[in-house]
Amino acid sequence: MSLELLFAIIVIGLLILGLLYLYVDNKEQNEAGTKKDLKSLLPKKRNLKQDFGIFSLKSYTKFQDVPFLKGYVRTIRKRLETVNKYDEYKLRRETMKIVFTALGISTFILFICALFNQSIIFLALIFLAIVFINGILVDSFVNRLEDRLLHQFKDFLADIRHHYQQNRMIDESVYEASLLAPYEMKLQADTIYEIVTSTDPQQTLREYESVAPNRFLRAFASICVLVLEKGDVQNEKGSAFLEGLTMLTQEVNTEILHRGKLSYILKGLGVVSVVPIFFTFPIKKWATTYLPAMNDFYGSQIGLIAQVILYLTILIAYLLIRKMREINDSKYLVKTNRKVWSERVYNIKPIQYVVDLLTPNYYDKAGFRLTQLIKDANSPIKIEWLYTQRLVTAVLTFFLMLGLFLYSHHITIKSALYNPTTNILMGKMTEEEKIEAEEITTFDRKAILHFKEVKDKKYEDVEQYISKNVKETEVKKISDRVYKKMQKVDNSYFKWWELLIAFLISVIGYQIPIWILMFQARLRKMDMEEEVNQFYTIINVISHFESISTENVLEWMERFAVIFKEPLKDTLLNFDSSPELALKDLKETVSFPSFNRIVDRLYLAATRISVQEAFDDINLDKQFYIEQRNRHNEHVLKEKADWGYIIGLAPLYTIIFLYLVFPMLYISLMYMDNVFNNLNNI
Template sequence: MSVKQILLLVLSGSLLLFLCLAVLARHMQRRNDVAVGVRDTASLTQLLAEMKQQYRQLLQRLYVILARIPVCSTYVRRMRKRISFLHPFDEISLRYETMKLVVRVAAAVLISAALLIWSSKGPVFFVTAMLAAAVLHDLILDLFLNRLERKLLRQSVELFSNIRHHYQQHGMVEEAIYEAAETADHEISIHAHGIYQALVSQDPEEALERFYETSPNRYLKAFAGISHLVLEFGDHEKRSSSIFLKGISSLTKEIQLEILRRDKLDYLLKGLNIIALIPVFFTTPIEWWARSSFPAMDAFYMSKLGVITKLVVFVTILVSYVLLQRLHQNLESEYRAGFDKSIWEARVLQTKWLYNVVSLFVPEPGTAKYERRTTLLKESNTRIRLESFYLRRLAAGFVLGLFVLLVSVFLQFHAKHQILYSVPVGSAYFGSMNQNEKLSLQKQTDEDRQVIQKIQTSSRRDQQQVIEIMDQMTGGRWSEEQLTAAAERVLNKWHLLQHEFLKWWEVFIAVIGGILGSYFPLWLAYFNRKVRRMEMKHEVYQFQTVISVLREMDRISVEEILEWMNRFAFMFKAPIQKAILHFEHGADLALQELKEDIWFPEFRRLVDQLMMAVDLVPIKEVFDDLEGEMAYVFEQRRQEYEKMIDVKAAWGRFIGFTPMYALVFLYLVIPLIGMSFDQMNDYYEQIQKI
């Protein structure tokens, strides 16, 4: 082998060894990078965990601080109550969740306030800031609570499925609930453990009553009642189907229907609240742009009509948001636990002369109108006396009428201020005035105001008097034509000031507003009655579910059925309690009074069946067609849900975009069109003079 071949072999081997070493070094570098990355990831995870822990501790300390401040403590307690109603956290977690919600709301309000400070100046800022704060507060709160309610509903379906599985294994209700609660998600497991503890306590009925008061929805309340029924009376087989399992299946279908309804409604109404709120932030920027681009628009925005238009836009935003909240609202707990609170009407009516005044408007007992109003209060769940209801109507009318009157007075002062202090727009229709023109018009406005102040104290207010005053102020520098034109301008402002007073038609509008305001509580009662009809259907269907379990029990009586209905009723709780108290004095009479107290047809039909079961027909035979009726009612409600969602979606789209339309057309487009017509008239007059 020659030296050349040996050198080539050595070179090849060196290159090969170099490549191997390079690959090995690269591999070791990657391993080191991965190790460093793992250490960095672990350090980042640990850092995030420490930051989260510090954040929780900060919110806990903030909770203690706010709890000592009077106004803040009331607000924090209200937020805490609403959260604990849906989810019974432990004390530490409840404080954390409460403050987390409060901090989010405060952050949203501060951000919106910062945007409004940037975009608004003057007294309008306070109106827009308050409106935006109220809307954002309710929006974030409803978003949080609705998300938690929907989460509980989905977890309830999974819980009932696990309970069914465990019950089929060993046939023990309490053990099935306990085993399912151990593997359920955190939120629903707390409620499931609460049901288990109530069922195995020494006094299950009392424990269940406490659970009913804190139950987040009617489904868990009904499940707790069915579970106690099966534990007390035992489960019976019918057509190879357990009563307990049939009850769970019925509740599962109810929850799934509710989830589908909420999901579809949320999808169709998604974002409409934000769209309705957006005009609040763009009112002032649009006004700035219009004023800078079209000086003639300044006269409109500073006039009485401009102020009224801005007020109409703000009222439209507020009303649209309230209506959207009503459309999107789930009235599951709107009428729960109905204990009358201390209302201001009862305290006001203790004053004799006020009671006598209100009595003048209350219809006489025995008349048709009296019967209609008392029936409306009963059907709308307005648990106040008729005198209190009419006092509420009078107060609403007085407040709205006074508000319209105060707005009219404010517009008078605003118009006077504009006459005295507003600078004319000049001769330019587009663009903006130069600085010299602005200073000249400002000087002219100041001189006019001084002349008006002088002629107010003078006995003479004719043109010659104004010319003399103007001539003295200018030192005789103006010509006779200039003085005459200035005098006409000043006298025109003076006559405008004299006509700015509260006119009879403004008082008449305030009276009309007061009359309309007195009808708001009446319209609200009609609305609540319509809403309660759907809630009553829910409760009657729930009664049927319980009766379908009770009718299979041996030795069950009508009185016991009424007691079970009372345990988880809230729409019909008061009349059912009355019937139970009077049952011992006569079952037929008690049930007849119960039927007369309730106007709802489905509930009356249920009471008729109970009346038949008192003496004539066994309970099991009276409700033999209950399963078919429940299937029909369920399908009927599903169709009603679909129709209701379609109607709500159509109204939601219309209401959600109404503030935007009001802002664009009322506040920009229509004033621009009016300004264009004025310009055309001016151009036409100038052409005629040529």
């Protein structure tokens, strides 16, 4: 048994023993409790669910003492805190359920892979793939909880409609519907009931808006408070509150369908983009076993470059697919509560001096375009921080390329000196052939090392040295082989054109932060039209209330917004000082025509006419907006599906071409060249 396999078994055994220890420790503490009054309250026989709940709470506490697991548990807990208003017990239990599932699957995959290959490099790559898969698993668990809450909210709205039609009272309807709601929805329903029954509903509503898991619940709570304060309005279609419930139900149904279709079209692509990592070493082992000549490719400089391209493709595809799969409300919110790493780097004086020299002026054409790109991507950075990212990326890319070239020369020398030498192109080598290949390699290595200190190596000297150790009929053939290896070793040094290539690739790296912003802006633009259509739906409902002002409309838009939330929030902060100036700034900040048309209407409502008059044609164009919205959603899903399949399957195509097809072509061409050279020498 190899050392690596023994190490893997020990690690997995320790993990299993640790889990068993937690379970036994939990049972002993429960059995040896000192408080008899508390012990008497517990049921005599606990079921499996209760045992798991207690075990989860104990494990949660134990995991807080382990550095790596502590951060991992906290990350999952924060994700769950944004999904629903769980109590502490439920939050810890759900967190540990995800942790146990993810770690269990990860440990199982690592154990299975360790049984087949105990190479440290292979296990490190498998660990990297497991980290990627772990992120996909956590996303799927969280998305499932969000979907469950949306489905429960849809049923909750139906119950609200039924009870409101009976008693025409908001608070009683919410209370009656909460009694029938499942656990997740009941937590939100109880909070909304506290809002509508509080002495200051507006203040309680503002507190709820900061913790509400999605925009639909925020909108529902806002509608309840609006009707509670201003009374229900009867229009030609009936109750404005019931019309608002209809609007919310339509929006929730649209969201559920959109999330379901997006999840379906991108289903499995995240895993597919990572799977090629598991096949890199098996493919390499199969190729070198049944195609011995492939050792020359995998041990060459071009083989190393092919591996680097493959792993970069896998990493980029995984990140892009995961970004495309994001369907929660927080994906577009600017995270200003943490310091961006580029800001810290920029504050270093020497780097700040260099960055300031590279950064264009804000009022230049280039500066304006970059500022607009940052706004379109909704990124929380400044131009100076963007250029800091570009500079750091370029420098890191440059030195990584230098290291790659130096390492490629190292493995080229190692391949020439130690790789088995054989003329067999296809077929598995027998033990005798392997021994013969090793003996040939040992002989060639001694000859190469013999001439290591000789500066001016001549073919005649090599031929003379070889003739002393082999038969005269083999001298020419062996001398050609040794001299060719010798030239390969001598040519494995850092060259000037490699420095030029490293510089050119660093120029490409200099553009990577810009490309990332462009990709984020493109994804964001796909969902902008959808959000603008949602604004029209909201305005159509609240415009029935006569006392609604322009500021009220902006507040409702901000509550329901995801992409435009930050600009709307800034507008509301400046609205009291100058409504006209605040709306002009909003129009300049957001460069999206459909949204700007709403801003133009709000500007008229703030200066000349009422809100009802500004949006009096919404009902006339309602059917058009619905058709336009459905067509836009289909277009967005189709575009994401097309790009998703291209990006998700790119690693699979790359491993097939760079790890199988291209090596075969490379080796075939090399052997054909040798054959032609031998024919010319005859």
